[in-house]
Amino acid sequence: FPTRRSSDLLAGERRFLFASFALFAATIPFLFLSSSALSGRLSAATARAQKALTRRVASERLISKVSSSLVQLDMAELDKGVECALSTIGAFTRTDRAYVFLFKDDGTRMDNTHEWCADGIEPEIEHLQDIAVDKELPWFARCIRNGDVCHVPDVTALPPEARPEREHFEAQGIQSLIVLPVAAEERLLGFLGFDAVRERRCWSATTRPC
Numbered sequence: 001f002p003t004r005r006s007s008d009l010l011a012g013e014r015r016f017l018f019a020s021f022a023l024f025a026a027t028i029p030f031l032f033l034s035s036s037a038l039s040g041r042l043s044a045a046t047a048r049a050q051k052a053l054t055r056r057v058a059s060e061r062l063i064s065k066v067s068s069s070l071v072q073l074d075m076a077e078l079d080k081g082v083e084c085a086l087s088t089i090g091a092f093t094r095t096d097r098a099y100v101f102l103f104k105d106d107g108t109r110m111d112n113t114h115e116w117c118a119d120g121i122e123p124e125i126e127h128l129q130d131i132a133v134d135k136e137l138p139w140f141a142r143c144i145r146n147g148d149v150c151h152v153p154d155v156t157a158l159p160p161e162a163r164p165e166r167e168h169f170e171a172q173g174i175q176s177l178i179v180l181p182v183a184a185e186e187r188l189l190g191f192l193g194f195d196a197v198r199e200r201r202c203w204s205a206t207t208r209p210c
Helices: 011-032 045-070 075-093 138-145 160-171
Strands: 097-104 109-117 150-152 176-184 187-196
Touching: 075 097, 075 109, 138 150, 138 160, 138 176, 138 187
Parallel strands: none
Antiparallel strands: 097 109, 097 187, 150 176, 176 187
């Protein structure tokens, strides 16, 4: 999968990429929950408890794996580390796309800097460069700047004021998504996102939609 090199990023933007790994770790347990697990369809309480424990153990192992591999990275290895983290977490959570965006030009524009796609899923990174955030995605921009987790279980159910976002997401085949803002030193630098393309998905019962 293609990436844009981070060798020329500002120090603050590089810190963002490292900070994002902590966010990956913090959100893994939520992202691993599928809509079926959240719906409470499992009939036996013991089965629910066992599956929850299995998910918890697996997510903790993943956190350890990602963290231990990233802590040793220097800046020259940063891009490859981001790619590996996206690949590992994307596969673990059975998502279709995982990606990182960075803001630029005082937060008015953004680039998709890294992307991982599951087998059979079309990459979109080449089409997601130099996006004028407020012009093209105003509803989403307000959400992410408020520091909110943007959780959209069903793109077709977005409110009328999010029509540009719906068109933008549908053009990429997205049915559901979750986006997590990341800041460094109290400055919003970008976000992490996870897309569901093949089917609608609800990642967490506790995640707030915008």
